[in-house]
Amino acid sequence: MSGEPSAARRGRLTRERVLRAALTVADAEGLAALSMRRVAVELGVETMALYRYTASKDDLLDGLVETLFLEVEEQLSGVPRPTDAETPSGGPSGVPELREALHAIAREMYRVAAVHPNIISLCASRPLMVPLARRPQAVLRFHERLLTLLRAAGLEDGAALRVYRVYMSWVLGYIVIDLRAVVDDPDEPDPAFRLGLHRLPARDFPMLRAYGPALAERGGEEQLAAGLDALLASLGPDAARQGAS
Numbered sequence: 001m002s003g004e005p006s007a008a009r010r011g012r013l014t015r016e017r018v019l020r021a022a023l024t025v026a027d028a029e030g031l032a033a034l035s036m037r038r039v040a041v042e043l044g045v046e047t048m049a050l051y052r053y054t055a056s057k058d059d060l061l062d063g064l065v066e067t068l069f070l071e072v073e074e075q076l077s078g079v080p081r082p083t084d085a086e087t088p089s090g091g092p093s094g095v096p097e098l099r100e101a102l103h104a105i106a107r108e109m110y111r112v113a114a115v116h117p118n119i120i121s122l123c124a125s126r127p128l129m130v131p132l133a134r135r136p137q138a139v140l141r142f143h144e145r146l147l148t149l150l151r152a153a154g155l156e157d158g159a160a161l162r163v164y165r166v167y168m169s170w171v172l173g174y175i176v177i178d179l180r181a182v183v184d185d186p187d188e189p190d191p192a193f194r195l196g197l198h199r200l201p202a203r204d205f206p207m208l209r210a211y212g213p214a215l216a217e218r219g220g221e222e223q224l225a226a227g228l229d230a231l232l233a234s235l236g237p238d239a240a241r242q243g244a245s
Helices: 003-011 015-029 036-043 047-052 057-078 095-115 120-129 137-152 157-178 191-195 206-216 220-231
Strands: none
Touching: 015 036, 015 057, 036 047, 036 057, 057 095, 057 120, 057 137, 095 137, 095 157, 095 220, 120 157, 137 157, 157 220, 191 206
16 A cells, blocks of 8 residues: 555656656755655655656756746746847947846846755856757757847847847856855854854964954845946947957
């Protein structure tokens, strides 16, 4: 009798269910605890039942990236997706609108990542391990949206690629750093000991000891936006003609 519930649950397995279970484990216990066996326990099935939907641990990790980008895509459903047909013929007349759209994308990316801080580092590393064409569709759609947005704002190819690279580097880099785990001992009430600053020799790392508590605080969306504005400051009237210079 004990095997019947598991059999019933196994019959309803889908890739989406497997990935959602993996996300639940990663959110609650961290990536170190994630394994095919642990996900199987979460679902109440045998480990081998998962291999029909995720071929390996690497596939499971890629699936987590896919799931996060699907959540971002869902949140961006209300943000217009411009097409090349909408590209202004007179240059980057849509720069203010471009800034607004880029801010919206960055903020939604941050909000989704803040719900799943344990896996955001995968979004910066996993896609780089596979060729472009083999990356999850949700990841490709995100990048397609961004490049189309830049072209629709009137940026020429060189300028669009330059902004794309700077934008992705800043947004992903900021989010990974801002949402990182920095607590050394969560049960320690003293801030310095909680952060493990006592482990840093004062003579060798005076600045890190001084700024440690501030670095442990999240910068949040406002600092994300401020940094993004600084990086996009070059988007003036001549941005489309500057190309990759």
